Amino acid sequence: MQKVDKSVFLTKVKSMKKYGLFIMLFLISSMVSAQDTVRPARKHAETSFFADSTGPGRSDYLEGFENIFQTLNKVPVITASFLELTAIRDHLAQSDSTLAILKARLSVSDKALTIRNLQMYNTLLDELDNNISSYTDNLADYSDTLKQIKTQILVLRQDTLIGRISRDTSLRTTFIPQLQQLRTKWKLADSLLRKNTAEVNDLKAHASANAIIVAELLYRTDAGLKALGINAFKKEQTYLWESSASNLDTSTYKNSSRDERRLTRYYFTNTSSNRHWLLLTCLLFFYWIWYNFRSLKRLNKIDAINSFGFRYISRLPIAVSLLFLLNLAPLFDLHAPAVYIEFTQSLSMLLLMIIFWKCFSRKVFMQWCVFICLFLLSSMFRTIDTMLTLQRWISFSLNLASIVYGLYFLFISLKNTELKALKFVIFSVALFVFLSLLAMLCNLFGRTTLSDILSLTAFYALAQSVSLAVFVQTIVEAFLLQIQSSRIRKHYPEYFESKTITRSIFRVATILAIVLWLIVFTTNLNLYDTLNDWMANTFTAARHVGNTTFTFSGIVLFLGIIWAANFLQRFIAYFFGDTGDDAAIDDKGQRSKLLITRLILLIAGFLMAVAASGLPLDKITVLLGALGVGVGLGLQSIVNNFVSGIILIFDRPLRIGDTVEIGDKKGKVKEISIRSSTLLTDNGAEVIIPNGDILSHNIVNWTLSNNHVRAMLTFTIDRTEHTADIPSDIKEIIRANPNVLARKEPEIVMSTINAKSLEMKVYFWSRDISQNDLTSSEIRSAIYSYFEQKGLEVA
Structure with missing residues (x-):
């Protein structure tokens, strides 16, 4: 044990006495610390009393605990946010059964596959591939999140401040509650991290395995489609007039039907689509028509729409709204399997039967029922387990009956039926006959797959053409109803020129109908996916002109958005009853709002078109700058005419x-x-x-909103005692002319020239300005004849 030299100590105290008591206490503490090695039993008490104030204190240790608690508390919150794990696990389990069915159906030994089956499998596998990619992305995000929180915990383990507590007994005694809480939180965090890490890794492995299987099955499906696509034009069976002992495998067919139903159910249960937006669109369409009818009824103005002769829409438009939904269904689910398209078209046929029963004559209704019967017989005999030869003869007979029905309707019935007013009818019936003829010939020469495709396409093409004709006319009637109800609510005149508006709306609705028809037609012919892939590759491929890169899809998107913006700014006024006539000329507030709305739509459309097309903004800026320089150098006149042309x-x-x-x-x-x-x-x-x-x-x-023009005729006649009868007689003469606008009353103004003469001015409105001179001449001659009968001289 080391001893302290007291003489040295006293000497120091005397020499430093002048520094006061503080120095003495410092030296005493130094001495005591030097003697700590001799008396270890007094170490903790003396250390806590004379501790260095620059070291960590209780607040520092508590702050360290707080940091650890905050990090550990993140673990339950983060793992609780992994909401998709259960759904991913369930979806992957369902995809396992679906992939098992597809594996069995795509096996080499299965001979019951058709092009329609393979198209559905291809669509389903594409959807599975997209879903698995989505699952993989979610699991990767979860895995990255777990790695981040683990890294934060590892950093906490290296904290020396908390490590000092574990090495110091007195500190452990002081922070017992915090340590117990830390132990509990650590066990919970460790358990959650282990559990979620294991689950995420298992699901990632599961998703990867399914992705490999999907890729393999897609390869088989593509190969099968190529093979069947080529074989469809080859002879698959014997000629129809040759004997054949081939039978359908009933067990294979039943299994195939059951598997098809299960796959279809999986597609509509687990695939993401815009079908909820389709339902919302249908409900809005129903409410739109119902609300306008209710407005007219509330104002006692239902008779105001009688002149339009609405055929399809009514106060409760349930049938036309459902038909509207079924016609738009392919647009909201472009990659749906063919069975979905067939289902919507079958429902459309039944709805058309209800609509025809209400809107057309009994003859038209019965003709449509005959078409439905042919379709049902054709579908039924394809699903009956019978000999292949007998089935082919039945299909041949039904195709022949379809041809006879189409020719009868085209050349005899159509001339005396109301359906001739529907567009596309002649084309669709002719196409129906042509496709039925091709199906019959293919069946006759052993091309059974191609025969089935053409036969179904013939029925669906005709049904959809008629359905879309009703769809287009329904949209036109709904717009006319909106315009008329808006005008009545704003107290505008009921009459307006509807021909131009009807023609414009009909044109736009027809374009939409053609797009829908082509989607369904190519889907039924099993060509949609091929055409879609070709168009996608063509329009999304990058093109280079100098240093500029563009795609056709960007250009089409740019022009499409500009056209849509222009269409909206032109037709938005119809929703407010403004048809461009003089009805709302005094409604300055309404016109101002419409003008501002149109400008906003045009500007927003241009900005959206530029943003959506992917055109480089820097190059557009350079082009506009160069154009500005050109204008300043002498192109003012050309640019003026160009911009004026755009305005016109x-x-x-x-x-x-x-x-x-x-x-x-x-x-x-x-x-x-x-x-x-x-x-x-x-x-x-x-x-x-x-x-x-x-x-x-x-x-x-003169013809901006209509072709009407006001004409004036002047006559000087003798004053007689029967002058008072002249105006009413002349008005009758004017009304008798067919080119005079009857809804505007003629005006007769008579003024005195002298005691013997009167000046008479006749005002009337001509329907067509191009016939105004002829109308004025005819009315003038009729009035002269009237004056001659009355014995009046006309100057």
């Missing part, structure tokens, strides 16, 4: 065929181009006017 095309102050006055020129608009427009005068001369000059002059358009 979009704003449409004049249209082709309008009768207009521009400055001192009058005539019909023959052509509107980007730089100039052409007027055709009454003398046959063609006047070419730059578009900039058109907008710089006042434009008098």
